[in-house]
Amino acid sequence: MKDDRTLDRLVGKLTLEQKVRLLTGATTWRTAGEADIGLREMVMSDGPAGVRGEAWDERRPSALLPSASALGALWDEGLVEELGGLLAAEAVRKGVDVVLAPTLNLHRTPLGGRHFECFSEDPELTGRTGAALIRGIQARGVGATAKHYVANDSETDRLTVDVRASDRTLREVYLAPFEAAVEAGVWLVMAGYNAVNGVTMTAGPLLREPLKGEWGFDGVVVSDWAALRSTEEPARAALDLAMPGPQSPWGASLVRAVKDGLVPEEAVDDKVRRLLRLADRVGAFAPRRRMSVKSSREPRTLLRRTAAAGSVLLSNSGVLPLDPAKLATVAVIGAHAAAPRTQGGGSAGVFPSEVVTPLAGIRARLRGRARVVHAPGPPLGAPPDPLDTDRCGNPRSGAPGVLLRVLDDEGRELYAEHRFSGRQLEPDLPPGAHTVEISARLRPQRAGEWSFGVGGFGRMTLTVDGRTVLEGTFPRETDDPAVVHVNPPVHTARVALTSKRPVHVVARRELVPGCGRATIVTAAPPDPDAASALAAAVEAARDADAAIVVVGTTEHDETEGYDRTGLSLGGHQDALVRAVAAVNPRTVVVVNSGGPVEMPWRDEVGALLLAWFPGQEAGAGLADVLFGLAEPGGRLPTTWGASFADAPVTRTRPVAGRLDYAEGLHVGHRAWLRAGREPAFWFGHGLGYTTWEYEAVEAPTEIAAGAAFTVRVRLRNTGARAGREVVQVYVARPGSAVERPVRWFGGYAAVRAEAGREVTAEVAVPARALRHWSEEERAWSTEPGPYRLMVGRSAGDPRWEGAVTVERRAVTG
Template sequence: MGTSDEEIDRLLGKLTPRARALLLDGATTWRTRAEPALGLRELVMSDGPAGVRGEAWDERITSVLLPSASALAATWDEDLVESLGGLLAAEARRKGVDVLLAPTLNLHRSPLGGRHFECFSEDPELTGRVGAALVRGVQAHGVAATAKHYVANDSETDRLTVDVRVDERALREVYLAPFEAAVDAGVRLVMAGYNAVDGTTMTANALLSDPLKGEWGFDGVVVSDWGAVRSTEDTARSGLDLAMPGPDSPWGEALARAVADGTVPEDTVDDKVRRLLRLAAWLGALGEGEPTASGAARAGTEAPPAPRPAVAPRERALARRAVAAGSVLLANRGVLPLDPGHLRTVAVIGAHAARTRTQGGGSAGVFPPHEVSVLDGVRAALRGRARVVHVPGPRPDGPAPPLGHDACTDPRSGLPGVLLRMLDADGRELYAERRRGGRLLEPRLVPGAHTVEISARLRPRTAGRWTLGVAGFGRMSLALDGRPLLAGEFTPPTDDPAVVHVNPPAQYAGADLAVGQDALLVARRELAPGTGRATVVSAAPPAPDAAASPAEAARAAAGADAAIVVVGTTEHGECEGYDRTTLSLGATQNALVRAVAAANPRTVAVVNSGGPVELPWRDAVGAVLLAWFPGQEGGDGLADVLFGRAEPGGRLPTTWPAALADAPVTRTLPADGRLPYDEGLHVGHRGWLRHARVPAYWFGHGLGYTTWAHEELTVPPRAGAGEDVTVRVRVRNTGARSGREVVQVYLARPGSAVERPVRWFAGYAAVRARPGESVTATVRVPARALRHWCVRERAWRTETGRWRVLAGRSAGEVPLVADLEVVGPGSG
């Protein structure tokens, strides 16, 4: 890790200009190139941020799955996030991964953003603080973190080509700010996004050079998003350093030729190689002699996967603690916490209760070693104490789920799962293996493979009209007991890798199945260039009667001491590659909650989503608990909260509208390829305040199991421009239980000479207190919270004069106000 710049230059001198250029694109999908002359081994990269998948997308190669990024931001606990970053680093090292492609620092600009679960917050300050904590936690253990996606990659619609139009001040103060925080935290890589900003694609954008490398002094590697480099010379002359994946990127030999003919300067390439070598040295991947193989290289990605060691109890405990710390109690009418000692029967209702969605869809997905559903967690918590009754309720609106190992058997071995076969052009078997389920994203390819076949013997537990499907691109077919159901050729509508390689749309057919009569389902897909490797086989039983299902749930709730109804989004509702078109959970789920709440006033609604959804029944239930996508330990962590073993520690990192129409910023659909950020600085709670609208729940909102009084705000009488400000807030625990309060500080600038939000978030501190105890929260307001970007001078400036400091428990509840005098000089 201590290789000097002089040593880097000495190593650089060993390479020809051509050899240097060839180092700057990938060797494979997930690896950089090795260079034996330098003792440089391949660097292995892997998607994050909720887990470390490694190089292979194989359900037998499992990964610890943490709560979604939106849930981590909801903890408002940087120490905890740093610890979770350490857990991710341990997973990376176990898998031989050098570079983790996390954290995602884009913002929740519109509630319709399809990838909110992978992003932290609507607010640049909170995003920057939480993101920096994750960076520190990952990199403290010798794994490099990657800040992505630089910059303004805040929605998914047309994300490969969209041209975001954002004014310079908003870009600086809002969208670039979290990346600056990551650079300050020492992040080793920054990923350039697919999108363009103000007319130039990010992989060729001047923003890579300044402010990133120039003003901020970033000395790490700028890597492209996968496939984001679509040209050679303009991207090579920019601040981009590494084009991924390889080996067929537009760099490689094309870049070597451009260097040879002088269209790309040698010193530009040399700077990129220095950065790559500096990263390799930090990772311990650079030295004299033959390079040593990484752990992943030694394991080999094409060998049968080795079983994962059991997850250590401390890792499970940390992941479980994170669930409770990030869960947000949105509303509570005296129902929570439930006292197990006073419960005889608890009704747990909803499809999401038994099949809790633990993570969002897309490239960040991993295969956890296990998943604890809400139903599992409640049963474990009440075992031997109370009876738990489960009613599945209606299936959520959305496509049929992939075949699970519990619903079918491999027709060859009879064991749970499916049979995967690779066939040649004449239909002869080249390779076969049993897999756990019908979602196969990267099946092992063998020479001569022409067709992938997935077969499964279905074991129907419900009679009636089933929905059967196959997802993928190219020529596909689906047959049941030898009878064709589907056949055709399906062309990708986009080259978005998240769609082609991860989440292709399915084609469906119906078939009548009977209980006790097994049926053989066979799906085939021809392997052709440009169609990806993903093949998914799905099956869904007949949907329960829309009217009878809520009635059954209501009967169960009426006969219970308490009811827990779990509702949420589906993979196609919150997923990389797609934005949402609605915030509704659908008529069937909303009817279910209303029926249960009407039958039992002690109803807790648990919301299983990664971002905002509409909760039209929120005033009818006894409590609303936001679970997010809680990771593998979700059910146990939520049971800790439901039964009072842990306090719901979360506060909203994003404002939740009562209805989509209320939200001040909703646009994600470009017009003529452009997406204007017309709201400027007024994102998130700032936009709500500007338009004087009241949401369902404000940024920063969240209840615990006690109550608090905010008693006094102490602000220094004056502060110098460019200095941090220390604010003290005295709060008292007015409830009967010890608890944690997140004290939030906001700023306002009455009479400002420049446009400002009504108020904006500036800092926070968490305190704990016993019943009746008074404590003081010390909040550092960083100097950057008071500065603004002067477009005319292209510099940061801080206004002198009277400022207003506000403190409270959310952006909409700030009962304490004091003035602050800021004195010269006028630059921050």
């Protein structure tokens, strides 16, 4: 590794223009190289769910991990670190140096549209989980990025929202996971789009203090994509790298600002030095590493194990696990069973090589043992799917998929290629490109009124068998890059198809400067009659030995760029669950969502299992849990309310541009405790396939201020099979001189034991669990006196209470 003196010599070899050029990306995903110092370009890629690489290309698949909320439910840092290693291996395979993960924002409100990309509601659990992922990624020489610094916890007006929060709230809640990331040695931190307390984050003082000063972060602060909006303020602040490029408010404007004395050249030198340190860490002073393509079996095994380990068994009346030997017929019900949501929407999306659906996983497990019947139930009202290889053929070659063409302003073909999907976000644009065209021969599964759609901005047309069914000019109404470049609105028209004869679908989108090039073509068959579909599902359930109902959210509910408007499942799903449960007491409901949903029928079903967005091995991991090959290992990383109306913190919409975090420290289970309300399921809740008795607890009665301590819990597996238990410690400070939560999470330890065996969990409680931020002293303070300790299975299920006394006050800077 190059030391600071060597880095200084390299900086000294560069002209001002060369240095400034390094501070803006060379492309959307690459930093600039510099031959004079032997520096190659560094490649970045989105990464929370998988490493996509530089292109949105469905022909270049990636390993698809369970969502971050599912990783937060693991409560298993070792497994998270393994997953970080998988992300790093994928990065090397795709020629990527920096993975834009983990997301360390919090589940502040259940309406957060990007819930699925964040770990939890709690700063301690989020920090520990994020640190583990960072260690796993960076141990293999790939950079990790802690994002989005800071308080970027909702999507509404996310480019401009000004979050107002006290220093104490920021320090104890929202900055805490980033502090843990720095302690783990993270190499990059991404500054968010939002402002905090009146200053946009790319120019905010929080980049200097506490990030680079107090915490000693020596890496690169990179902007979120297109978050940099001015030249001088971010340059004088602690932002280091503007992405994407090559255009940005820096470049020639920054050179002029330095020459005019508005930005000190020393500030530029510090940014370049940090960028070169990152380059050294990822090996960018040498040729790119090459990695041979290995069998996909090993990562698939890890992803399958993770899908099972992150699933949370919320309730169980002795129905799970199902015994295949006692089953003749199993009804699998719900549209999500055959077409699950494996990931959330937005910039973090990847293209998996294949997906094991819940229906496929269950059928594979029961093959030769029991009959599996699928009933999709009523339609969900979800957006129509893009054209795909199952339903479409290239009109030129006949191969499964679509024909992508780029035309000039006179309609002449400049470029054409075969693609697998009607969702093309980054079509190649040769010189003279004027129009993107996607066409296919669609094979209708049935006659009736179909819905066809085209997504994008500008003038668009859609024809079916030569007849224009949609035509118009659709202006861009947002600057949000996730909407413009990833998820543009789809405009639809209905067309009556009188037979199953293939039809020729052609969509064209004229390119408009500043509106991206993403083009989407969709088609959906006529919805079945809801009442008939519900009746068919009930009939299947009545005749089965067990019914497995898979319900979940849709692209309308959980996606980047939009917050949710409610927590209802919608699409007749509540009625479907109730109707099935009424005719089959052995009904298992599997919830396929990235964040909380209302489950008004939760007490009416035999078992309730939360599967999250489980990644590409969804069905395999689910089947392992349903049939007892694996125990559901997850614990809730977020409190789930019975209804949206009960949730104590819900606001995501700014007022006059401001979003006040008026709840302060009281988010998640802290907010529920403060409000005195009982949720459906507490933070930390989760059942297994065995039972546990907490036999004894050993904790110190006195500790020195600023000291960590350990709580030892002896427990016994009182069930009939081996299992895993997550022992949790919570802390309270009655009579505190400062405002405190009713109680807060202090730490956890997971243990395993065979049936009948005893095991001891050692829960390390860090010194930070007892401290608070003193705004008067601008320092951390630990109050002397007694603190209550609670040991239990969740924030709402304490099994033991004791006390520890801090001997004297401590203040740390």
